[in-house]
Amino acid sequence: MYTALRLQRKLKQELGRGEAEITVVTPDPYMTYQPFLPEAAAGSISPRHVVVPLRRVLPHCRVVVGEVTAVDHAKRTATLTTLATDEEGTGPRQSAYDELVLAPGSVSRTLPIPGLADHAIGFKTVEEAIGLRNHVIEQMDIASSTRDPAIRDAALTFVFVGGGYAGVEALGELEDMARYTTRYYHNVKPEDMKWILVEASDRILPEVGADLGRYTVSELRRRNIDVRLNTRLESCADRVAVLSDGTRLPTRTVVWTAGVRPHPLLAATDLPRDERGRLKCTPELTIEGVTHAWAAGDAAAVPDVTADAPGAQTAPNAQHAVRQAKVLADNIAHSLRGEPLRTYAHKYVGSVASLGLHQGVAQVYGRKLKGYPAWFMHRAYHLSRVPTFNRKARVLAEWTLSGLFKREIVSLGSLEHPRAEFELAAGGKPSDESSGDPKGSS
Numbered sequence: 165m166y167t168a169l170r171l172q173r174k175l176k177q178e179l180g181r182g183e184a185e186i187t188v189v190t191p192d193p194y195m196t197y198q199p200f201l202p203e204a205a206a207g208s209i210s211p212r213h214v215v216v217p218l219r220r221v222l223p224h225c226r227v228v229v230g231e232v233t234a235v236d237h238a239k240r241t242a243t244l245t246t247l248a249t250d251e252e253g254t255g256p257r258q259s260a261y262d263e264l265v266l267a268p269g270s271v272s273r274t275l276p277i278p279g280l281a282d283h284a285i286g287f288k289t290v291e292e293a294i295g296l297r298n299h300v301i302e303q304m305d306i307a308s309s310t311r312d313p314a315i316r317d318a319a320l321t322f323v324f325v326g327g328g329y330a331g332v333e334a335l336g337e338l339e340d341m342a343r344y345t346t347r348y349y350h351n352v353k354p355e356d357m358k359w360i361l362v363e364a365s366d367r368i369l370p371e372v373g374a375d376l377g378r379y380t381v382s383e384l385r386r387r388n389i390d391v392r393l394n395t396r397l398e399s400c401a402d403r404v405a406v407l408s409d410g411t412r413l414p415t416r417t418v419v420w421t422a423g424v425r426p427h428p429l430l431a432a433t434d435l436p437r438d439e440r441g442r443l444k445c446t447p448e449l450t451i452e453g454v455t456h457a458w459a460a461g462d463a464a465a466v467p468d469v470t471a472d473a474p475g476a477q478t479a480p481n482a483q484h485a486v487r488q489a490k491v492l493a494d495n496i497a498h499s500l501r502g503e504p505l506r507t508y509a510h511k512y513v514g515s516v517a518s519l520g521l522h523q524g525v526a527q528v529y530g531r532k533l534k535g536y537p538a539w540f541m542h543r544a545y546h547l548s549r550v551p552t553f554n555r556k557a558r559v560l561a562e563w564t565l566s567g568l569f570k571r572e573i574v575s576l577g578s579l580e581h582p583r584a585e586f587e588l589a590a591g592g593k594p595s596d597e598s599s600g601d602p603k604g605s606s
């Protein structure tokens with residue numbers, strides 16, 4: 165989206181219409197601002213404001229809702245499936261291009277753990293974040309109404325696997341939301357809930373440095389969150405999470421945030437990839453060894469020209485992705501005009517992470533912040549970064565209103581099954597019954 169935004173300004177508006185046609189292929193007609201997903205799960209930001217509608221911000225681009233399934237760069241063609249090709253049953257279609265920008269990001273890095281594919285949920289999309297919020301509140305309703313202590317225990321046990329940004333922020337925000345929500349239950353108390361963070365290495369949040377990582381562990385433990393370092397999830401079959409330290413936790417909630425891997429589309433191209441599967445890029449964001457192909461973001465292995473260590477590459481995060489996108493767009497315009505290309509150089513300025521309302525950690529330009537100042541910085545930074553003035557204004561309004569009124573504690577899980585009630589009324593069987601499964605499968 166950021167590349168297309170800049171390209172449409174450079175190529176379409178500055179030089180007049182007709183010079184170039186920009187096509188954006190995307191499975192969803194919106195861009196997701198992922199750093200806001202934990203706050204969306206906590207109910208501090210509504211889901212609509214975490215996403216940016218591409219058709220609105222890219223009026224000079226052709227937005228095609230679909231997926232690129234393969235790229236033959238030697239022939240300058242991409243294979244696409246779209247809603248229309250599915251409907252018509254015509255199969256994928258070929259689309260020719262002059263310049264290719266490949267930025268499909270990353271997908272969850274899963275392991276062959278029994279039960280994982282059936283019972284766990286990821287935390288990369290707005291659907292997952294909202295589904296998880298609804299699921300957590302639904303578990304509290306189940307715990308409140310059951311007479312079976314085993315069902316109650318499993319409903320109130322929440323296991324998060326992976327102590328990076330996504331896992332720590334999602335757990336921090338959801339636990340905070342659930343603890344607040346217990347005040348509206350007559351028989352669910354904060355101490356009845358078990359929140360567990362499982363991390364295979366000996367630290368969490370490597371992005372904020374070792375000191376703040378240790379502080380985050382102690383802060384989460386102070387909130388009664390069970391942080392298990394040097395521990396792995398071995399199984400979650402039959403709704404029991406089995407950890408490598410021998411612990412068995414009956415649970416209905418396993419959230420998998422144990423890292424990402426490059427998008428599988430990259431393997432369906434004839435473009436060079438590194439040993440980790442990312443596209444090999446030059447500091448100018450072209451793909452190595454070919455012409456007219458560009459990449460940025462999580463899918464691209466870009467040399468970090470600001471690092472002292474030889475062979476260092478930029479980390480897969482939004483800070484680099486957004487800045488790379490802008491340089492990439494400029495370089496496409498430069499190359500079309502025969503001008504020299506710019507080198508991508510950005511020194512990592514640090515990280516901010518929220519651990520719930522008014523709690524956070526931040527390391528910015530070497531300065532370490534904890535608690536409220538870090539949380540405030542987290543909000544200020546992401547507000548400045550979320551695309552479009554429209555979204556900034558809406559998010560700010562929501563934060564302001566939520567400071568004045570009580571927090572939202574409603575679960576709208578039935579939104580995921582809008583036809584269920586009508587099917588019952590019409591005498592049929594609901595086709596996709598809610599099962600309390602975080603993935604919504606029956």
Ligand SMILES: Cc1cc2nc3c(=O)[nH]c(=O)nc-3n(C[C@H](O)[C@H](O)[C@H](O)COP(=O)(O)OP(=O)(O)OC[C@H]3O[C@@H](n4cnc5c(N)ncnc54)[C@H](O)[C@@H]3O)c2cc1C
Pocket residue numbers: 189190191192194195196197198199200201202230231232233267268269270287288329330427429460461462463480481482483484485516
């Ligand atoms: C919960 C969470 C919190 C995070 N917090 C932070 C943070 O605080 N700070 C930070 O710096 N980073 C953070 N990150 C990481 C950051 O969001 C990513 O590094 C960044 O989004 C990568 O950008 P990208 O453009 O490469 O990929 P993405 O943002 O994933 O975009 C890729 C796009 O390509 C589309 N796509 C995928 N496959 C295809 C296909 N076959 N055809 C067409 N389109 C396709 C996808 O639908 C998607 O829209 C967070 C990530 C998560 C999940």
